[in-house]
Amino acid sequence: MSHAGFLTVDEVAQNLKVTRQTVSKYIKSKELNAIKMNKSYRIAHNDFENFLTNNSIAGEPQIAYLKNSKNCLLDYPDKMDEFEIRYSYSKGAIKLVDKQHDLNDNKFIFGDNLLVLKNLLDTHSGRIDLIYIDPPFATGREFSSMNEDSAYSDKLIDSEFLEFIRKRLILLKDLLSEKGSIYLHIDKKIGHYVKIIMDEIFGYNNFINDITRIKCNPKNFSRNAYGNYSDMVLFYAKNRDKNIWNEITEPMDKEKRETLFTKKHPKFGYYTTNPIHAPGKTIDGDTGKEWKGSLPPKGRHWRYSREVLTQLDEAGLIEWSNTGNPRKIVLASEHKGFKVQDVWEFKDKGLSYVDYPTQKNFDFLERIIRNSSNTDSIVLDCFAGSGSTLKVAEKLNRKWIGVDNSTHSYNVVKETLKQSKIKCNFYEYTSLT
Ligand SMILES: C[S@@+](CC[C@H](N)C(=O)[O-])C[C@H]1O[C@@H](n2cnc3c(N)ncnc32)[C@H](O)[C@@H]1O
Structure with a gap:
């Protein structure tokens, strides 16, 4: 330290683990108070402490710029001050x-x-x-x-x-x-x-x-x-x-279509089926009630309201198994592509x-x-x-x-x-x- 009670720009840079150009940036933008002595800047201890308090996170003296980069900063020779680059x-x-x-x-x-x-x-x-x-x-x-x-x-x-x-x-x-x-x-x-x-x-x-x-x-x-x-x-x-x-989205290719939509419907083309119930019990709501003579399985509820289920069934989009188990028909032609x-x-x-x-x-x-x-x-x-x-x-x-x-x-x-x-x-x- 060249003057008692003051830090040089290099000392501040060392303390903050940033380049001296970054310190110059804080001085130019008046975030850090500095005094010009002869030809160089000096920063009073008090001013440096204020700067740390204003910019610190989690009690550790970290500067605002570091917050951007998760406390990592790439340091290399001749890294120019951002301010200078702009102006x-x-x-x-x-x-x-x-x-x-x-x-x-x-x-x-x-x-x-x-x-x-x-x-x-x-x-x-x-x-x-x-x-x-x-x-x-x-x-x-x-x-x-x-x-x-x-x-x-x-x-x-x-x-x-x-x-x-x-x-x-x-x-x-x-x-x-x-x-x-x-x-x-x-x-x-x-x-x-x-x-x-x-x-x-x-x-x-x-x-x-x-x-x-x-x-x-x-x-x-x-x-x-x-x-x-x-x-x-x-x-x-x-x-x-x-x-x-x-x-x-990514459109479905032939290979994926053949793996995922294995059945062919005479009217709708390739399709697969999904259950029409989902986990979770509805105490009093519509989706826990009887539809076409069945209740949803234990601990589950209908995925759709009973009105929608009826509409789907009337449109031919519910497939009934031999044992009377209903599943929703999902058409390959309506697939929205993959994330x-x-x-x-x-x-x-x-x-x-x-x-x-x-x-x-x-x-x-x-x-x-x-x-x-x-x-x-x-x-x-x-x-x-x-x-x-x-x-x-x-x-x-x-x-x-x-x-x-x-x-x-x-x-x-x-x-x-x-x-x-x-x-x-x-x-x-x-x-x-
Ligand atoms: C990898 S190539 C880009 C190829 C381009 N994406 C394409 O599909 O054709 C990089 C290009 O950057 C240009 N380039 C390099 N330095 C440049 C600079 N300082 N100013 C403008 N163009 C520059 C090069 O001339 C080169 O054409």
Whole structure:
């Protein structure tokens, strides 16, 4: 401690187990009182204690920021202050280079997404309902097309990669609407670190799912390891339980139909039957009374009122066994599909079958877009690659914005949207400095 009664920024950071940039953030936002001495800040003991009291949980000195991340914070060199990320980089201009329609959205912006997102905040802050991003995965590789056109470089690794993604996520959060969601596609080597960063930014409580995506056929290599045939998609809401959710179910396939609906009705087609009673006794209610000469079995009650049971029977939807036991007919044709779970199989196609390396499966994107956006929503993909997200968003009548800084991506998006007769305004970001 350099001055009696005062702490340095580093000492406060050590105490709070956060970076010095985070402490600067508290000073700048006036949450933590500090005094400038010579060229650096000092924090009086009293002020530090007040800060702890105001932000502590369960008696332990924990800061508010930690509450977001369940008391874990990812620390690495050169982690920039959130405040600086929001307010530092200069803005440039977004210039229209090819106009194909008069709408405000449905556009592709060529440029570094950090700078483009900064500009986009002027017009789209709090307006994006769905963000899907599939950034580079810190593989240290270069990606090229079938014709060996260089598509994009994935050379940022370790903490530099994490900081790259963190900066963009901070801006993306500001673009999300109150009912918005973000899906981030990543691999399992770096994904768990990204999860902690997303917790810091979006809040642990707004984490919804870590979806395992089966990306290829099982692997049969000779390494001392299990085959790694999946990657992950981290799904967060801006505000949990307020996020758009359309409960899209998985349709029943032939195999499941054959297992679950084994009987065939001459009029209604494939069906199965369910009991018409359920556990629990009704003392006085209608569902405990005699229906068609029978009482519900001991300790059980009718699942439906007796009036509904009669209607079902008249419609031919009660099956009576030889011994007079009634069961409800459940039709395969009325099956509403299955709740989607958090393991999805959507395999990538080989390079010779796609427009762009690492291009994602359209059905996979369709599930995300249908579930987490509405027809008036704007969908954003700022690592657009081939523009697959934009094409699926268009198919589903959403508005869309794509961003990418690869010339190959720009050319592929332009060419393939044209082939699909999808109109798009093309812009380019130019720096003003
Ligand atoms: C994994 S690919 C996305 C593929 C895409 N999901 C698809 O289905 O085609 C990642 C993309 O991020 C782009 N990218 C990487 N860094 C970027 C940056 N700073 N600004 C904009 N785009 C970037 C790359 O050019 C590349 O096209």
